[in-house]
Amino acid sequence: MEAQETNNGSEDIIICRDVHKWYGSFHALRGITTSIGKAQVVVVFGPSGSGKSTFIRTINRLEEHQRGQIIVDGIELTNDVRNIDAIRRDVGMVFQSFNLFPHLTVMDNIILAPMKVRKMPRDEARQVALDLLDRVGITEQSEKYPTQLSGGQQQRVAIARALAMQPNIMLFDEPTSALDPEMIKEVLEVMKELASSGMTMVVVSHEMGFAREVADRMMMFDQGSIVEDGSPEQIFENPQSDRTKLFLSQIL
Amino acid sequence: MAAEVRPVGNPPLPPPILERGVIGWMHANLFSTWFSGALTAVSCLVIGAAAIFGINWILFNADWSVIATLGGQLVIGQYNTELACPGQNCFWRPQVSVLLVTLILGMMWGLAGGGLPKRMGIAVAVILSAFALLPYSFERMGMDVRLLLGANIPALGIGWAIARYTPLGTSRNVALSAVVVFVAILLLVRGGPAIPGLEPVSVRHWGGLMLNLILAVGGIAFSFPIGIALALGRRSSLPVVKLLCVVFIEVFRGVPLITLLFMSQVLVPLAFPENFPQNSLFRAAIVITLFSSAYMAENIRGGLQALHPGQAEAARALGLPSWQTMLFISLPQAIRNVIPAIVGQFIALFKDTSLVYIIGMLDVVEISRAFIQGNPEYLASTKELFLFLGLVFWVFTYSMSYVSRRVEENLGVGRR
Ligand SMILES: Nc1ncnc2c1ncn2[C@@H]1O[C@H](COP(=O)(O)OP(=O)(O)OP(=O)(O)O)[C@@H](O)[C@H]1O
Ligand SMILES: [Mg+2]
Numbered sequence: 001m002e003a004q005e006t007n008n009g010s011e012d013i014i015i016c017r018d019v020h021k022w023y024g025s026f027h028a029l030r031g032i033t034t035s036i037g038k039a040q041v042v043v044v045f046g047p048s049g050s051g052k053s054t055f056i057r058t059i060n061r062l063e064e065h066q067r068g069q070i071i072v073d074g075i076e077l078t079n080d081v082r083n084i085d086a087i088r089r090d091v092g093m094v095f096q097s098f099n100l101f102p103h104l105t106v107m108d109n110i111i112l113a114p115m116k117v118r119k120m121p122r123d124e125a126r127q128v129a130l131d132l133l134d135r136v137g138i139t140e141q142s143e144k145y146p147t148q149l150s151g152g153q154q155q156r157v158a159i160a161r162a163l164a165m166q167p168n169i170m171l172f173d174e175p176t177s178a179l180d181p182e183m184i185k186e187v188l189e190v191m192k193e194l195a196s197s198g199m200t201m202v203v204v205s206h207e208m209g210f211a212r213e214v215a216d217r218m219m220m221f222d223q224g225s226i227v228e229d230g231s232p233e234q235i236f237e238n239p240q241s242d243r244t245k246l247f248l249s250q251i252l
Numbered sequence: 253m254a255a256e257v258r259p260v261g262n263p264p265l266p267p268p269i270l271e272r273g274v275i276g277w278m279h280a281n282l283f284s285t286w287f288s289g290a291l292t293a294v295s296c297l298v299i300g301a302a303a304i305f306g307i308n309w310i311l312f313n314a315d316w317s318v319i320a321t322l323g324g325q326l327v328i329g330q331y332n333t334e335l336a337c338p339g340q341n342c343f344w345r346p347q348v349s350v351l352l353v354t355l356i357l358g359m360m361w362g363l364a365g366g367g368l369p370k371r372m373g374i375a376v377a378v379i380l381s382a383f384a385l386l387p388y389s390f391e392r393m394g395m396d397v398r399l400l401l402g403a404n405i406p407a408l409g410i411g412w413a414i415a416r417y418t419p420l421g422t423s424r425n426v427a428l429s430a431v432v433v434f435v436a437i438l439l440l441v442r443g444g445p446a447i448p449g450l451e452p453v454s455v456r457h458w459g460g461l462m463l464n465l466i467l468a469v470g471g472i473a474f475s476f477p478i479g480i481a482l483a484l485g486r487r488s489s490l491p492v493v494k495l496l497c498v499v500f501i502e503v504f505r506g507v508p509l510i511t512l513l514f515m516s517q518v519l520v521p522l523a524f525p526e527n528f529p530q531n532s533l534f535r536a537a538i539v540i541t542l543f544s545s546a547y548m549a550e551n552i553r554g555g556l557q558a559l560h561p562g563q564a565e566a567a568r569a570l571g572l573p574s575w576q577t578m579l580f581i582s583l584p585q586a587i588r589n590v591i592p593a594i595v596g597q598f599i600a601l602f603k604d605t606s607l608v609y610i611i612g613m614l615d616v617v618e619i620s621r622a623f624i625q626g627n628p629e630y631l632a633s634t635k636e637l638f639l640f641l642g643l644v645f646w647v648f649t650y651s652m653s654y655v656s657r658r659v660e661e662n663l664g665v666g667r668r
Contacts, residue, residue, distance in 0.1 A: 062565055081573075089571035099566035103585050103663075112580060113570035158566075165570060 011037045013169060013200050014059060019068035021054055021224075028054045029065065030224035036217075041201045043211040043232075046221030047247060052204045055221065056171045059202065060091040073168055089117055092162030096174040098154045100146035100161070106133070107142040110161045118165065125164070132160040136190045152183025156190055163194075170194065172203040206251055212236065220244045318633035319640050322623055323388070326644075329459015329614045331441075336457035345450070346462055347400040349437040350380060351407045356433050358411020359426045368658045372651075377408040434469065441466075455533035459614035461644065467537055467605040472598050474541045479548025484578065486553055497549070504546035510607050512539045517611055536608050544601045551593040555586030588663050595656035599649045617641055 014036040021029035028051050036042055044052050057063040058070060061077050061084050070077045072087050101109050110132065111125035120128070133142055136156040138149075146154055155175055162170060172191070176184040188210050195201055195214045205211065211218055211232055218235045220228040220243070228235065228244045239245045283289040319326070324343070330336055332343045357373035364370065384401035386393060415421035420429060441458065443450035458466070485497035504512070516539040517532060524530060559582055567577040587594070609618035620637050624630055630637075 060569055062569060085571055085573060088569060091569075093566075093569040095562060095566060097560075097562055099560075099562040101563065101566070101581055101585075103588060113567075113572055116576050116580070117571045117573075162570070 013038045013073055014202070015069075015071040017069040019055075019058060019065045019070055021051075021058060021063060021065045028224050029058070031068070032224075032226060033068075034219070034226060034229065036200065036202065039198045039200055040216045041195045041199075041214055042203065042217045042219060043215040044202060044204045044219045044221060045206055045208075045211070045247075046219075046227075050221040051224040052221050053173050054224075056093075056173055056202050056204055059169075059171060060088050060093055062093075089165060090167050091169045091171060092165060092167035093171045094155070094158050094162055094173070094175045096177050098146070098151070098158045098178070100154055100158055102146055105143050105145055106138075106149070106157050109146065109157060110164045113161070114164050128164055129160070132163050133157070135163075135193070136160045137186065150183060151179045152186045155179065155183075155187045159187075159190055159194070169200045169202070172201065172205065174204050174206075176205065176207060208236075208252060220247065222247075314636050315633055316636050316640075318624075318630050318637050320388075321630070322620065322637070323392070325460060325619055325623070326616055327460045328462045329616075329619050330457045331453060331459060331462070333457065336453050337451060340451065341396075342451075342453060343397060344400060345440050345443070345453075347397065349440055351400065351403055352433045352437060354380065354404045354407040355411040355414075356426070356430050358408040358413075359415040359420070359429060360411075361408070362412040362415025363421055363423060363426050368655065368662075372655065373408050373412075377404045380404040431473075434473065438466070455531045456613070458533060459616075459619050461616045463533075463608070463613060463615045464602065464605040467533075467540055467608065468598075468602040470537050471540045471544050471601050471605070475544035475548050475601070476594075478541065478545035480552055480583065482545060482549035483552040483556065486549065487556065500542075501546045501549050504543050505550070509540070509543050509604055510610055512543055513607055513610050515539075532611050532613065533608075536611060536613065540601065540605065540608075543604075544597060547597050547600075548594065551590045551597060552583075552586055554593070555588075555590035556582055558589060559585055588660075591656055591660050591663075595653055599652055602649060602652070603645060616644065 012035040016032050016034050019029055019032040020027070032055060044055065046052055054063055058065045058077075059072060065077075073090050075083050075087055077083060077087060100106075101112070104112065107126065107129055110129040111120075111122065114120040114125045114128060115122060130142065133139060136159055138153055138156055138160070141149060141153065141157075146157065149157065155178075159170075159175075175191070176187050179187060184207070188207060191201070191203070191210070192214050203210075203215075215232050218228075218230065218232055219226050220235070220241070222243050227241045228239060230240075235244065236248070239248060282292040324332070328343070328346050331346065332341065336342065354373070354377050357369070357376055360369040361373040381402050381404045384398040415426060419425070439447075440450065441453065441462070442455070443452040445452055482497050482501055485493050486501065488494045488497070513536055516535040520535040520538055521530065563581055563585065564577050567581040568574070572580070606615050606617045608615055609621075614622060620641060624634055624637065
């Protein structure tokens, strides 16, 4: 967990060099080169099918890249299973469809990984879970099953579940797209709080209000490439690429 | 709830009479159109006629004496004959086995504290004890036999107390006790030259319902884990493992059980060292278990395939290694979703145990058939006897599906 201190003094916690990914013959990521610094909040946006999900899923190797180099927290992602498991322990992920475990209570959803992977004693894990549930604004629901909660509550539990592993990086893949408007707000609030606590976050999202307020950096994806990368001010006020202009004019 | 708070709008009205209560139900389900009305009327006539005819036959025309004559043979076959246990009474051995089972049921009740295990335990113990009151003469059914049957009620209580007041009362220990009891029962019924007081009884003389139950319980207990292993093997990324599992599953599913049983007597010996202790029952049990495992594997594989891929992804993203993801996330959900299919498989297995007649074993069906054949004066009672056998199988299989439905409800299968 202290790995970043020995990271050659560099502040970059995610480094991608010429990353390529093919699904069969379809070229989904076409040479992604970027690095993300510690405590940065990066919002990734772009049209459907542009490779946003694929990109953040290669960062914890839910998808394998076939060319190039990805270094997360000082560890290079290779086929070495120990590296992959080590990185997944330190990188939390939140999905569009929550993916809570329906056969486990909220509490068991949260304490499973800390107990099995971090070997945390049950009592300690429960305490951590209760603190996290409090932090995401869900109290007294810990013995319910996920399907007994609203979508917004489920997504906040999913965030708590990821945080229970005490990750250094959090990945969000469209965390609010499956939610009703009034629930989007409660999830975004939690994410804002997380960002202000200094978490490194990569967020695929089209919530432009959130991006403007919270993001340090925005990346526009199109056809498997990063077509624009800059601060929110720059992206919104003065976009360089025509694709970005067009896309923003469509969604804003 | 929200409607009560709202001060404006129309108040709720009761539904029209045609959609309420018995009349509404009958109207909707039985007489909604003239065609369904006619169908209802005809069905009622047919069911009524069948019921009158059936009850009349069961109560007044049928001769049920054949079942009383067979009596204990239906339960244990030739186990207690002079041939099987020369010069002694062996009936107590299956009886003590039954007591052990009741003991375990009592422990399950004590562990659960009520609910289904309680109802099941009480039902089993009461029914077994009631057999002590059968109106047989004391020569035919001795006091010892009756007392051992009656002991089922105290056995249930003892099991309950053990689970309540000793360290054995954890789910792990109860499960372990069940395994120990299963092995103990096999030893008790089989006996051995080295065990004083337990003369060996050759498995050729095991029979009756006891044989069906031993084969079914053993088959169920072993085919479940083997089936899981095969299902995982079939999904393995290692080509050799995958191929082996596919071949195994397809071979055992593709050949009729009766053929497998027949072949077992020739083929199973080849798989074991020459001096490995084995017998026809052992071979039959292996084949039945493997046959059932193949189906079990496909059921579980179906359950795994139906899972949303996001489940395993979420677990992997949390850093759980793939075997833990399988163990804690995928398998529990997969199994839960295919409980009906699994129980169907267990019911089929139980009924299929009758096929061991093909290798000369006298299960409850075969012993009945053999009895009629050997005693032509009972030929006319064949229908009564086999009707009764059907009822016996039905009671067991219906209990299985009842238990499974309750388990499903407790696990909340519908809640996804
Ligand atoms: N498992 C897969 N197999 C084949 N093709 C895939 C697979 N996953 C994604 N793709 C393709 O790769 C491309 C990029 O997909 P990706 O999911 O990364 O897009 P996205 O930018 O996240 O889009 P969206 O906004 O719709 O989520 C798409 O064209 C998609 O069809
Ligand atoms: Mg996506």
